[in-house]
Amino acid sequence: MGLTYFKRFRMEYDLRESVPASVPMPQGYELVPFAPELIRDHAIAKYQSFRWELDANVFPCLGRRDGCLRLMREITSRAGFVREATWLCRYRDPESGRPLAVGTIQGLQLDGWGAVQNLGIDPDHRGRGLGTILLSRAAEGFRAEGLPRMHLEVTTDNTSAIRLYERLGFRRAKVVYKAAEVAGV
Numbered sequence: 306m307g308l309t310y311f312k313r314f315r316m317e318y319d320l321r322e323s324v325p326a327s328v329p330m331p332q333g334y335e336l337v338p339f340a341p342e343l344i345r346d347h348a349i350a351k352y353q354s355f356r357w358e359l360d361a362n363v364f365p366c367l368g369r370r371d372g373c374l375r376l377m378r379e380i381t382s383r384a385g386f387v388r389e390a391t392w393l394c395r396y397r398d399p400e401s402g403r404p405l406a407v408g409t410i411q412g413l414q415l416d417g418w419g420a421v422q423n424l425g426i427d428p429d430h431r432g433r434g435l436g437t438i439l440l441s442r443a444a445e446g447f448r449a450e451g452l453p454r455m456h457l458e459v460t461t462d463n464t465s466a467i468r469l470y471e472r473l474g475f476r477r478a479k480v481v482y483k484a485a486e487v488a489g490v
């Protein structure tokens with residue numbers, strides 16, 4: 306194990322004038338507002354979304370099922386948890402009819418900002434607008450809470466996420482470094 310520093314952008318969005326534009330929900334998907342009994346589904350969606358991604362090195366809990374469940378419990382029990390900015394995306398499998406948890410976003414209120422936590426879409430369901438829809442819905446939730454701005458952090462190598470955020474109107478505000486213990490370094 307060795308200590309590695311991951312370079313990340315803090316990205317910001319001013320909610321006073323607008324929220325990021327959404328797109329139509331693709332067929333077969335639904336958005337579900339937060340409820341405590343959905344914590345496990347959020348954790349499943351988080352794990353599926355992050356397990357093979359760079360951020361599972363930066364935040365090792367994202368690469369483990371139990372880590373994602375612990376993280377969801379921690380986020381949702383914080384004083385600044387914003388339930389209106391927390392959404393689950395489900396897909397109804399046409400064969401089994403069972404709803405699958407395929408996307409998640411959570412919101413916190415930190416120092417008067419809306420703070421986006423762990424936007425993630427299962428790799429099998431990317432490129433259909435779901436990330437855009439979840440982010441736009443979270444922004445509406447922050448706005449409904451009276452928060453004037455929102456921010457997030459993204460690893461600078463995560464080019465697809467940065468492209469999405471910039472397309473939706475986020476601006477790079479500063480570079481921050483996150484230290485993490487990485488195996489084989």
Ligand SMILES: CC(C)(COP(=O)(O)OP(=O)(O)OC[C@H]1O[C@@H](n2cnc3c(N)ncnc32)[C@H](O)[C@@H]1OP(=O)(O)O)[C@@H](O)C(=O)NCCC(=O)NCCS
Nearest residue numbers: 354358424425426431432433434435436437459466468469
């Ligand atoms: C980043 C992430 C959330 C994006 O989710 P997504 O659902 O694929 O996002 P969208 O579908 O809204 O947008 C992705 C691309 O698909 C395109 N797209 C959206 N709807 C589309 C459609 N119906 N047809 C074709 N393309 C479409 C978008 O224009 C966008 O293109 P771009 O890459 O050129 O910007 C997802 O890749 C992910 O979970 N990554 C791993 C976890 C992660 O790193 N999260 C970010 C942490 S900061």
